Amino acid sequence: EIADLLLPDVPQVLAGKHITITAGPTREDIDPVRYITNHSSGKMGYALAKASQQLGAKVTLISGPVDLTPPENVKTILVSSAQDMHNTVMQNIKDSDIFVACAAVADYRPKQNATQKIKKSEQELTLTFVKNPDILSDVAHLPDPPFTVGFAAETQNLREYALGKLSRKKLNMIAANDVSNKTIGFNSEQNALTVFWPKGEKQLNIADKNLLATQLMKIVAEKFEETQTEDATFV
């Protein structure tokens, strides 16, 4: 695209790095017709994949069902449910330096996935849901985990939830956005993020998701390099 050609040279701060990124929602089947999903459009995750590739990384994008064209020069794997995504991430994560979990993974799935369409007969219907595997936490708790970045989409107490998630899931970084603000986030072209890591934070103001993705991946590159240096100190 012309816009891309007019961009200044992008610093190759992620050259030689393999980054795995998840994007989009997941779909949890109730029966062959109905499913539970969420408002994630996948735009932020796809922008992160594109930005990472432009910053020099080898990128694997693992995406739930979205209406987006896979970015060029990015290995894109399409999945549907949280369990599919978990399996695919675990199969692909071993040689990743950095993992960015941007997908809005369903926390729960229906306990039973009916093989035939459920007929409506009762005035009320009760469904039981069970917890899905926690992809982000499972990656961060691997014996030799990649630099792991999570996302927190919240409607209230954003900072508290984000910091809790950073610590509880042993993440290197978390990017938090307030999805109660309709002008940013899920289906918008724009977003705003507050990025937290164990020793600091940075506010990324409202901007086009592509620009924001590049800003975020530059911070990831910087903090990733710091962890490499820290590790080296202890050798």
Next chain:
Amino acid sequence: EIADLLLPDVPQVLAGKHITITAGPTREDIDPVRYITNHSSGKMGYALAKASQQLGAKVTLISGPVDLTPPENVKTILVSSAQDMHNTVMQNIKDSDIFVACAAVADYRPKQNATQKIKKSEQELTLTFVKNPDILSDVAHLPDPPFTVGFAAETQNLREYALGKLSRKKLNMIAANDVSNKTIGFNSEQNALTVFWPKGEKQLNIADKNLLATQLMKIVAEKFEETQTEDATFV
């Protein structure tokens, strides 16, 4: 489009008729982030709206959330939940001659729609759902109902369910399709239908949804005219 220009003249069998058509899925919010929906793409309903307009009708299309461009010369109203769709249909149905309920309306909605994102804490989560209003039945049971056409998307016992629905909901016609067949139906460009009315039935073999829509609306036009003649006999 060129393809449209090359079509033979379409007989204006629906000239002077006002047709209201519903299309697409509905979305039932669980909380600000999550919702229940279904695999309806809206393609069949949009094809029916386009076919009806080309056959001479004045068309109102009431559509759930889909990724389709509204057909030209069709009044399109976008809605989200089953309750939204019910309200919009009821406000628009009074001067309709024909009602075609092609939308895959959610039978149930969550009893409580949480205003804040539900946090995952429990291993299991139980949600209670309540029945949505039955748009098709409510229209067919109006004091002076339009000619009412329903759809039945089933994964088993197609004929039995379709005939039961035709009779129970007092419909003039029902078009049934087998959504367990992945080559037709929900996200496909093609479909196949069995059309039932109180005194007969017709099989419409697998075809492009646009062609199938024209075939179906021609049958609707014919059966609608028969009911008008029958009514006249009793005057």
